[in-house]
Amino acid sequence: MTCAARPTATAFMTKQFKNRRILIVDDNEAIHADIRSILEPPRVNAELDSLSAALFDDAIPVSSHAVKYDIESAYQGEDGFNMVCQANAAGNPYALAIVDVRMPPGWDGIHTIQELKRLDPLLQVAICTAYSDYSWQTILDKFGINDWLLILKKPFDVVEVKQLACSLTEKWNLSKWVAMRTVELEQSLEEHAQKLEIANGKLKEQVQSLADANTHLSREMEARREADERIRHIAFHDALTGLPNRMLLSDRINECIERSKRQQDYHFALLYCDLDNFKIVNDSLGHRVGDQLLTHIAERLRHALRTTTRDIRGGYDVVSRLSGDEFVVLLDNIIGEEHAMQIADRIREVVCQTVKIDQNELLPSISIGVAISNGEYDDATDMLRDADTALYHAKDLGKCCVSMFDLNMRTQVTHRMNLESDLRRAIEEDQFIVYYQPIVSLITGEIVSLEALVRWQHPVQGLLSPDAFISVAEETGMIDAIGESVFRQALDQVGHWRNTLSEARDLSVSINLSPRQLRNRRIVNLIDECLHNHNFDPSALKLEITESAMMTDLAMVREIIEDISARGIEFYLDDFGTGYSSLSILHTLPFSTIKLDRSFVSNLDKELESPTTVQAIVMLAKNGGVKLVAEGIETYEQLCQLRELDCELGQGYFFSKPLPKRDIEDLLRKGTRHLVQVETNAPITASI
Ligand code: C2E
Ligand code: CA
Ligand code: CA
Numbered sequence: 001m002t003c004a005a006r007p008t009a010t011a012f013m014t015k016q017f018k019n020r021r022i023l024i025v026d027d028n029e030a031i032h033a034d035i036r037s038i039l040e041p042p043r044v045n046a047e048l049d050s051l052s053a054a055l056f057d058d059a060i061p062v063s064s065h066a067v068k069y070d071i072e073s074a075y076q077g078e079d080g081f082n083m084v085c086q087a088n089a090a091g092n093p094y095a096l097a098i099v100d101v102r103m104p105p106g107w108d109g110i111h112t113i114q115e116l117k118r119l120d121p122l123l124q125v126a127i128c129t130a131y132s133d134y135s136w137q138t139i140l141d142k143f144g145i146n147d148w149l150l151i152l153k154k155p156f157d158v159v160e161v162k163q164l165a166c167s168l169t170e171k172w173n174l175s176k177w178v179a180m181r182t183v184e185l186e187q188s189l190e191e192h193a194q195k196l197e198i199a200n201g202k203l204k205e206q207v208q209s210l211a212d213a214n215t216h217l218s219r220e221m222e223a224r225r226e227a228d229e230r231i232r233h234i235a236f237h238d239a240l241t242g243l244p245n246r247m248l249l250s251d252r253i254n255e256c257i258e259r260s261k262r263q264q265d266y267h268f269a270l271l272y273c274d275l276d277n278f279k280i281v282n283d284s285l286g287h288r289v290g291d292q293l294l295t296h297i298a299e300r301l302r303h304a305l306r307t308t309t310r311d312i313r314g315g316y317d318v319v320s321r322l323s324g325d326e327f328v329v330l331l332d333n334i335i336g337e338e339h340a341m342q343i344a345d346r347i348r349e350v351v352c353q354t355v356k357i358d359q360n361e362l363l364p365s366i367s368i369g370v371a372i373s374n375g376e377y378d379d380a381t382d383m384l385r386d387a388d389t390a391l392y393h394a395k396d397l398g399k400c401c402v403s404m405f406d407l408n409m410r411t412q413v414t415h416r417m418n419l420e421s422d423l424r425r426a427i428e429e430d431q432f433i434v435y436y437q438p439i440v441s442l443i444t445g446e447i448v449s450l451e452a453l454v455r456w457q458h459p460v461q462g463l464l465s466p467d468a469f470i471s472v473a474e475e476t477g478m479i480d481a482i483g484e485s486v487f488r489q490a491l492d493q494v495g496h497w498r499n500t501l502s503e504a505r506d507l508s509v510s511i512n513l514s515p516r517q518l519r520n521r522r523i524v525n526l527i528d529e530c531l532h533n534h535n536f537d538p539s540a541l542k543l544e545i546t547e548s549a550m551m552t553d554l555a556m557v558r559e560i561i562e563d564i565s566a567r568g569i570e571f572y573l574d575d576f577g578t579g580y581s582s583l584s585i586l587h588t589l590p591f592s593t594i595k596l597d598r599s600f601v602s603n604l605d606k607e608l609e610s611p612t613t614v615q616a617i618v619m620l621a622k623n624g625g626v627k628l629v630a631e632g633i634e635t636y637e638q639l640c641q642l643r644e645l646d647c648e649l650g651q652g653y654f655f656s657k658p659l660p661k662r663d664i665e666d667l668l669r670k671g672t673r674h675l676v677q678v679e680t681n682a683p684i685t686a687s688i
Contacts, residue, residue, distance in 0.1 A: 008184065019095040019176065020169050021070045021087070025080035025112055026100035026128065032073045035098060038161045039069045067166050077107030081115050088120055095172035096165060098152065101129045110134070110142055113149070122175055124168035126152045147171075238321040240291055241298035249320040252330055253380035260373045269340035271329040271347065272369040272387035273301070276399040278325035283552040285360055292357045293364060294325060301327055304350035305343075328384065337372055337404060344368045344402045352400060365400035367391060372404075389413050419472055422458070427481045431457045434489045435658035438672060439510070439629055439651045442643050445676035447668060449508040449542065451651065452490035453658045454482060470514070479514045480522070486511060487530050491541070493661050495534040497668060504668050510542035510572055515549035518557045524564060531567070538568040544595065546574045547585065558589065565590045572629070576617070586624050594621055598632020598652070605637045615645050622646075639676065 024032050074080035087093050101109035113125050150164050236248040256268045282290035301319045318330040334340050351366045369391025377383045386405045394403035436450040456464040473479040494509040517523050570592040577597040621628045630642045633652030655672050
C-alpha cells in the first residue's frame with residue numbers, strides 16, 4: 001500500500017488500499033513469534049494458495065477470508081519510534097502498534113506509547129501487560145480517556161489478539177478515511193465556497209449593474225418627465241413672458257363657460273388688452289427693447305390682478321399673452337359688468353406708468369376690450385372675438401381707453417368684414433376712379449396743379465369717398481394696389497392734358513401716398529415705370545405725405561423719399577397743423593411745399609384761429625424756402641385773408657370741388673382766374 005495509490009477516501013476503503021501494518025514492540029522475541037503465529041496465515045495455506053494459483057487461473061485462495069497483516073518487529077521502544085518515523089516519512093504508516101509494558105533496558109511501554117503517539121496521533125495501540133503491571137486506572141491516568149488504546153493481557157488469548165488486530169487496524173482505516181474524507185469535504189467545501197464567492201461576486205456585480213441600470217433608468221425617467229413637463233409648459237406658455245398662451249387660456253375660458261351654464265349667478269369676463277403704438281417702440285428702438293417692454297407689461301398685469309379684489313372673489317384669474325402686444329386677462333367669478341370695468345381701469349392705471357429700459361424712458365399705454373359671460377357663449381373663440389371687437393372699438397376712441405362689448409359692435413365688425421371683401425373685389429374689378437381738385441395761385445387765379453383724389457365706384461352704394469375705405473385699405477395692405485391704380489390713371493390723364501391742352505402745358509399733379517406705401521421700395525419702381533410709360537416730366541409730379549408717414553421706420557422712409565426726390569419729384573407735407581406739426585421736419589426731409597390743413601382756414605373767418613398763427617407759419621415757410629398751399633378755402637373772405645397773409649397757393653370748394661376728369665377738362669379750359677378778381681361788393685361764391 002502506498003499513499004500515491006490512494007486517490008480518494010472512497011478508494012481508500014477498498015480492500016486493496018487498506019492498511020494492515022502492525023508493529024510489534026517487545027523485548028521478548030517469543031512474544032513476536034506468538035503474535036505472528038496468531039495473525040499470519042499458516043504456511044500450509046499460503047503454499048496451497050500459490051499452488052492452486054499456478055494450476056488454475058481463477059483459483060480462489062484458501063486464505064481469502066483471513067485478514068492479511070503486514071507485521072514488523074522492534075525490540076526496544078526507541079527502535080519502534082525510529083521505525084514509525086521512517087514508515088511515516090515513506091508514506092507507509094503503521095495502523096497498529098502492539099507495545100510491551102516492560103522492555104528493559106530502554107523505554108518502558110508507557111513512554112514508548114507516548115512517543116509513538118506524538119509521532120503519529122492516528123496510530124492505534126495495544127498495550128501488552130501482565131496482571132502485575134499497571135492497573136487500568138493508572139493507564140487511564142497516563143493517557144486519559146481515549147479510543148485508540150486497548151489492553152492485551154498476557155498470556156494471549158488467540159481470538160482476543162485476532163479481534164484486537166482486526167478492530168484496531170480497521171479503526172485506523174476508518175479514522176484515516178474520516179480524516180481524508182474530512183479533508184476532501186473541506187476542500188470541496190472550500191471549492192464550493194470559492195465558487196459561491198465568485199458566484200456571489202458576480203451576483204453582486206449583477207446586482208450593482210442592475211442598481212446602476214436602475215439609477216440610470218430613474219434618471220432617464222426623471223429627465224424624460226422633466227422634458228415632458230417642459231414640452232407641456234412650452235406648449236401652453238408664452239416663451240417671452242412665461243404667461244399662459246392662447247391654448248391654455250382657451251381651455252380655462254371653456255371651463256368657465258361650462259360653469260356659467262351650470263351656475264346662473266356665476267360670471268366671468270375677458271379683458272382683451274393691446275398696447276398702444278407698440279409698433280413704434282419696436283420699429284424705432286428695436287425688438288430687444290420691445291421684448292423687454294412686453295416683459296414689464298406682463299409683470300404689471302400680474303401685479304394689477306394681485307392688487308384687485310381677487311381674494312374677496314376667490315376666483316382663479318389668468319393673465320395670458322396671445323401674440324405680439326396682445327394680452328388677455330380672464331377674470332374669474334366677478335360680480336358683474338361694473339366690477340370688470342373697475343378691474344380694467346386698475347389695469348390701465350398700473351400699466352400706464354413710465355418704465356425705463358436701457359436709456360429709454362417709455363410711457364406705455366394700453367387699450368382694453370371687455371366681454372362678459374352671458375350664458376350664451378359656447379366656445380372660447382366666440383368670447384375672445386367679442387372682447388377683440390370691444391378692443392377694436394376702444395382703439396377707435398383713442399389711446400388708453402376701455403370699451404365694453406355690445407351687440408352693435410358686432411354689426412360694425414360685420415360691416416368691416418363686408419367692406420374688406422368688397423374692397424378685394426373692387427381691386428380685382430378695377431372699381432377705382434380718380435377725381436381731381438385744382439390747386440390755384442391765390443395771386444393770379446391760375447390752376448397750377450391738380451390733386452388726384454381717389455373714389456370708389458361701388459356697384460351697390462355708388463360713388464364712395466376715401467374716408468369710407470382708405471383706413472381699412474391701409475390696415476389690410478390693399479392701399480398698395482389702390483395707390484398703383486391712382487398713379488397709373490393720374491399720370492396717364494394729366495400727361496394727356498399736358499400734351500393736348502395749351503392751358504395745361506405746365507400743369508402738375510399731386511398724388512397722395514399713404515404711410516404704408518412709403519415703407520416699401522416697390523413705390524420707387526412703380527413711379528419709374530409710370531413716368532417712363534407716360535413720358536411724364538418728373539418735375540410735374542408731386543407726392544403728398546402726412547407727418548404720420550414718418551412716425552415709424554424713419555430710416556427707410558427717408559431713404560425712399562431721398563431716392564424719389566433725386567428724380568426731381570417734389571414732396572408736399574400734407575395736413576400740416578393736425579399732427580405733431582413740427583417745422584423741424586422740414587429741415588430733415590426735402591419738402592418743397594406745406595399744405596396747411598383746412599382747419600386753420602375754416603377757423604380764420606370764424607375768428608377761432610388768430611391770423612397771426614397762420615401768418616407765423618407763412619413766414620416760417622418763406623424763410624425756409626418752402627411754398628404754402630392753404631387747404632379748404634370755401635369762401636371769398638378766406639381767400640382774401642389768405643392773400644393778405646401772403647399765402648401764395650390754395651385749394652378748396654371755393655375754386656372747385658374734386659371733379660371727374662371730364663369736368664376738370666372743362667374747368668382747365670375755362671380757368672379760375674376770374675375767381676380771384678378783387679371785387680368791391682358782396683362775397684363771391686364758388687362757381688361749382
Ligand atoms: P387730403 O389729402 O387732405 O385731401 C383733401 C380732402 O379735403 C379731400 O377729401 C377733399 O375733397 C377735401 N376738401 C378739399 N377742399 C375742401 C373744402 O373746401 N372743404 C371741405 N370740407 N373739404 C375739402 P377726399 O377726397 O374725401 O379725401 C380724403 C382723404 O383721403 C385725403 O385727404 C387723403 O388723405 C385721402 N386720399 C384721397 N385720395 C387718396 C389716394 O389716392 N391715396 C391715398 N393714400 N390717400 C388718398
Ligand atoms: Ca392731400
Ligand atoms: Ca390735406
